Amino acid sequence: MTHPYIPNAEPAVRAEMLAAIGVESVEDFYADIPAALRLNRPLDLPAPITSEHELVRHMGALLGRNTDTTEALSFLGGGCYPHHVPAVCDEVNSRGEFLTAYAGEPYEDHGRFQAIFEYVSMMAELLEMDVVNVPTYDGFQASGTALRMAARYTGRRTVLVTAAIGADKLSKLHDFLAPDIEITMIPVTETGEAAAFTVDDTVAAVYLEYPNAYGVVETRMAEIAELAHARGALLVVSADPIALGVLAPPATLGADIVCGDIQSLGMHQSYGGGHAGYIATRDEPRLVAEFPSRLFGIAPTAVPGEYGFGDVFYDRTSFALREEGKEWVGTAASLWGITAGVYLALMGPEGMRELGETVLARTRYAMDELGAVPGVRVLHPEGVHFREFAVEVGDADALLTALRAHDIFAGVRLDAGTLLVCVTERHSKDDIDTLVRAVREVRG
Amino acid sequence: MTHPYIPNAEPAVRAEMLAAIGVESVEDFYADIPAALRLNRPLDLPAPITSEHELVRHMGALLGRNTDTTEALSFLGGGCYPHHVPAVCDEVNSRGEFLTAYAGEPYEDHGRFQAIFEYVSMMAELLEMDVVNVPTYDGFQASGTALRMAARYTGRRTVLVTAAIGADKLSKLHDFLAPDIEITMIPVTETGEAAAFTVDDTVAAVYLEYPNAYGVVETRMAEIAELAHARGALLVVSADPIALGVLAPPATLGADIVCGDIQSLGMHQSYGGGHAGYIATRDEPRLVAEFPSRLFGIAPTAVPGEYGFGDVFYDRTSFALREEGKEWVGTAASLWGITAGVYLALMGPEGMRELGETVLARTRYAMDELGAVPGVRVLHPEGVHFREFAVEVGDADALLTALRAHDIFAGVRLDAGTLLVCVTERHSKDDIDTLVRAVREVRG
Amino acid sequence: WDEPIIFELSSPGRRGIGVPEAGVPAVELPAAVRRQAPPALPEMSQLHVLRHYVRLSQETLGVDVNIAVGQGTCTMKYSPKVNDRFVSDTRIAELHPAQPEDSVQGVLEIYWRMERMLAEISGLHRVSLQPNSGSAAIYTNIAMIRAYHASRGEGEQRDQVITTMFSHPSNAACAKLAGYEVITLMPDAEGHPDIEALRAAVGPRTAALMITNPEDTGIYNPRIAEFVELVHGVGGLACYDQANANGILGITRAAEAGFDLCHFNLHKTFSTPHMCGGPAAGASGVAEKLVPFLPGPTVEFDGERYFLDADRPQSIGKVRPYLGVTQNVVRAYAWIMALGAEGLRQVAETAVLNNNYLQHKILQIRGASAPWGRRRLEQVRYSWEELYEETGVHSEDIGVRAADFGVHYWTSHHPYLVPEPFTLEPTESYSKEDLDEYAAILAHVAEEARTDPEFVKGAPYNSTVHKIDPTCLDDPEQWAPTWRAYVRKHLS
């Protein structure tokens, strides 16, 4: 059988093409590859599954060994969040045209340019900042790049980073900022917020998360911004945009660079495959010059009133300048940007506000209810929490295992005694009550 | 909240529109509906689920009470078949443009016209007949209409129908052919094929199924065609097109009208929602005149070489002639036609042949293996079987219930002692062995 | 795209998909039934099949891409994407209809709940979701009417069915097919079906009245209860074609006007997608006295579990395989659940508001008119009679030109009782801006017709193909209803 994916593997066509070129066999094309470098045996791979049905069966058997979060009741968050994904988001991002397009120019891919331009524009409204990049890989990368941007902008080499940051993200920052940028941690107080700290003239940036790794909303951000600005440092804030229907945008509190992950805005959890990062700044040319990512902008065309699109300030990227460009740019996560745009357009200002209010209220409800269970202590109970909170439970592993038997994934393990519990608009009051009941039961 | 499905329910827009029209309220538009006919209370319906997430949860809970044929091992057929549905079929028929188009004209919906024209054209090749209709509802309707066409064509009022037909289909034929056409049954022999019968001058049509309700392929069709033709009757055959990669097209054996269901060609089982009917004839104007359905044809345009499309012989339909048209025409099952076209294009002649060979071989294997189980008797073992066969099992209900506990749907119950077992390319040898082992076990 | 016919894309030996090998001994077919020549299907790789159809889809104007107010009587509304997801879920898509009841409790519950909701919406007693479409539901209703009269020994006596000219053609056609003589009432000076004509028509031969209201004109017949009474008075049944129910949801029902039967189109009022012309889904509602005749089996609930009741001796039997077009039942169920009673009423009111607003805009276009005054519910059959008299441009020409602007436009069913007709039905799904744009397009084309009628007649200019010459489609020597016929007649 001629493989369905390889039309010209059909022997007669293959022969016709070889004849047209005037060569004997495909082997002729490989003349440049020395014999010593040849793999003189077939690759040792599993036998192919050439019928689609058998492939579906094979994959179905593998997938059947997973238990997903529609089957179990999951309170897992910690960087990947179970928000509702509107069907229209999936519909748009599964359209073959978007799914299989790549790096075309503004004429063939006008729709792609516009959709991404609209995404950055909607993010700009949510963030109240004028410049937002075409998505980078994920929130980790966005934070790393935002800090590097601050270092380049200030010409300084130290960054102060909140300790209320996930361990994995911090690991990435360490690797990415090495060798030339030093990280100093800002401790966390009993309320879950950043403790007092000082800024000196070597500091490029103060970095906060909003909400932070404990789900706590930093309420002293404006103050911290002043502190940083007074010594010429920038305030860099990683913010989850899903919260900004109710939380003040960091820019209005003094943040200079805002960054984060947009997985919450319409991406499935997908075992960690739904991430994309954003970076936003004010429209200050010196700051814009530090973006490594592509920026799309509106441009006039030969027809008045028509909108064309193109790259803003292309000559700062590695595509244009190789190692003289800013960091590097490559294929990142555009489709998740388009999807997040669809999400924001569906939600509108009211939807974002309502969602924020629902999450705030249910998080607090879960904190109160879980906190009332004997032997469970909610951390930072005085803090403002959005979506997450940490609880001390004694033996975290034992509790997780016991609840797993109830088909509950109770939370992300922070350490031997602490869990991080996540509550979104997908968790109804009943779901929270189910968790609380189960915790009472297994601890009773 | 303004409902997401009703943009102009937004109060300000509504007021603006009313003002533009110059009326006080929407109530003014209803002035023609007398007070006595008004429903002066809200409809008594369940409270709305206005958030999409909660709707998804609600539906998920309902769907969760189903166990589908990817979870259980199903040998159910009997008119609705578990063939593999290529992903490209789903991809095409879920494209929003096709999914939400309707009855547009050839200019707005050129693609729809072409896709349906191509479907009928591919069916024509498979059937070796020149005229195929835009799909009617299902195979039941196709058989009913085909028989009515034969009656109108011959001006006669009796049809001879094989007894190897499903009970439900026969019920539909009785209702649909009443009051003016009489059905006489042709008995079935020990081989599962039609027994000898005579045709007289009142007979409009002889009707066979191919394969028939026992999965048996009628091998004397050419003979029967001669018998019918000799007395001026037509041979009408309901054929499952999935078999025609290996079975001779009925037209080549003398059939005048061929009809059937195309669910096998790329439609999911969907609890009986995947059906569509086809009717095919030779290109004889008197026969074509008897189609109630729409027929799409190629027409030239103002630009040489360009293909346009339109309705062939529209002035026979009820759209054109109301009660003077042939039967009726309305919205039927076009999207399943397009899907079947995609299926046939993917499969090609070789794919259809290979599929037929696989089904033939596995059906026979299942017959042999099941037949070897003590207490199980395969009916019509000498017949040529495609995809289905009947087995006597003693107490059918008891066996079904026992196998259900093994997550096996063993077959469609034909009567208290008989099951109809279906084997397609989706059933691997292992699946068949699993069934046989389970039957042995529960009967052991 | 200038996309060839699929056979032109074929190249020998290519394949679009692989098929499992048997893995067990092959079976040799007897020569009598063995296919001799392979079918001349296209041979293409998978990408090429996909690309062909994706391009064709882009040449098709679904609701998802256009302002679909131009196909009056079709109730083109938004079909929520989330509802499609339920249908593609394997727990619907991969259910076999003969599965044991314990394995299909969820889908049976949806059927059961949907039936109750439609019963409430119509006010009738029970509802069958088995019919494949609105027309199939009409036929189902006729079949039940026939069975009802037969059960009372009046089957032969009652051999006439009365309908109206602005009811869908299937009412007439199905009645005829079921063996009835058809009497069609014409509109009176008000645009209502003529009640005097009805008075003259009813009698002992009357089996039923099959009537739409509001009719395809969009006009509601305020004397509908009198129509029903007249028919009841002679022992006939009254059957309500509610294909156009969108404007009256929660406002008035079949029950209040006294109807014995009605039908809905789930693919119109209840939002299921139109799928290029089906699969659709119909629903037949009946008053208590007609319940025994419903198609079987019915879905029942004993308080604990849902089950199928096939033991219905007076039933007309099956009207299709299995229970119904399940996908559309699921979608329509989810749609109603997302709206509730208040939402349905907003649907109706907004559909009517949109229609009246659009009418207000259309009637400002010189040359456009709407016969019989402005009282309309959810749609309007308009006329370009004045424009035609002034310019010689037909309604059909205007429709073709409208295609250049990326919108649909439908004239009407034959016969053109309204001269140079066109029928618009905006439903609740479109915004004021959409309606303004649609009206502006028609105003623009009407202006073109006045300034350059030949230009309009030469349309389309912006479509995939140019003006079609349809003459060959009615000529048996030339028509080509398949590629096979085309090749034989035109290419060889």
Added chain:
Amino acid sequence: WDEPIIFELSSPGRRGIGVPEAGVPAVELPAAVRRQAPPALPEMSQLHVLRHYVRLSQETLGVDVNIAVGQGTCTMKYSPKVNDRFVSDTRIAELHPAQPEDSVQGVLEIYWRMERMLAEISGLHRVSLQPNSGSAAIYTNIAMIRAYHASRGEGEQRDQVITTMFSHPSNAACAKLAGYEVITLMPDAEGHPDIEALRAAVGPRTAALMITNPEDTGIYNPRIAEFVELVHGVGGLACYDQANANGILGITRAAEAGFDLCHFNLHKTFSTPHMCGGPAAGASGVAEKLVPFLPGPTVEFDGERYFLDADRPQSIGKVRPYLGVTQNVVRAYAWIMALGAEGLRQVAETAVLNNNYLQHKILQIRGASAPWGRRRLEQVRYSWEELYEETGVHSEDIGVRAADFGVHYWTSHHPYLVPEPFTLEPTESYSKEDLDEYAAILAHVAEEARTDPEFVKGAPYNSTVHKIDPTCLDDPEQWAPTWRAYVRKHLS
């Protein structure tokens, strides 16, 4: 479509979707963090959001709709639709990455098996699927190189990375970012990177060679093993950029040429869709001595169950959240499983055949050339230098005109080392007929350039928009990277 910017479609009060109400007591936010003004997001009904994006999708040229051979170096191939289904299955889509291992055995097995298959395809010891893309994999490789040398106490000494001009810009950029001085080898007279220049460059400061082969020109460097040896000779590591692996699958591997590291792009060679520019997925392969430095955690198998091993003290740590772009790992796994060893070799051979066939056709066009002879594997960087000299039409103009015919066309990365470049890569997915059509389009445009150069320069004529004036995009006073900025600078 003449589709407005989405903000222009907004109307106050409209909504696209409903959100669950809290159902528990509300929480009052402190003023310090309470949002004051609602964000100026669009307010639209659901259909209108959908319609807007469906129209934009139709204005985007994916592989599914065009002959995508014009984006050289991108390996635009068919991404099988069936593989998308696995990814949208809730058993992938709704998995949280922190679930207990027993609940994710299936996905872990896919990661594990995929890693083994890529190890075999590269010949290297282990493979990390964590990197987000090819460029991210390059950075990951650099980070491992850095960690390796540091572990041996040579971190400070080895501060140079050598790459070549026809390797992807990310090799240079990532090395620089990681703190290295970058040395770039230029091509010699044959089109190969200059081995003499390499000899001059290597030394005790050499950390690594980062090299593509075949390079972006499509030319395979036959002395690649010597390159590797030279670098090894001075204690450096050799890292193979295999973004362009499509032509050599099963023919030759990183291991045979002696490389220590390599990377693949799953979204190129292994068929995952390009998604408008990601999410993509990269894979970093390493020889045994570099295994300790792989990003963590790794997926391991104890013969019974799959588990994550995070206890890797020398690991460079996380390069992204969680294990990788799971969707693309699943798709690529299914793609390889559908092809097997023989299929992959057919992929390679056919990609190379297609490229040479297309080259044969392109070089018949007057004005087109390919520097450095005809020896090419899977792509060719061509030149319109002759055509430009004759007509004054730039390669970029030709690309814009090609868009009128519904196809892509890409010049190359800066700098334009090949004058008036264009880069075509047909992969295995396209048919002979596709290649003929693409070549015919370019031949047609070249002819237009000769007969009417101004016409070509005025393109596009058939695109959504007309010729764009890009000057404002580089002017800080005028650039508008968001609608907000545009409104401020141009509309107020």
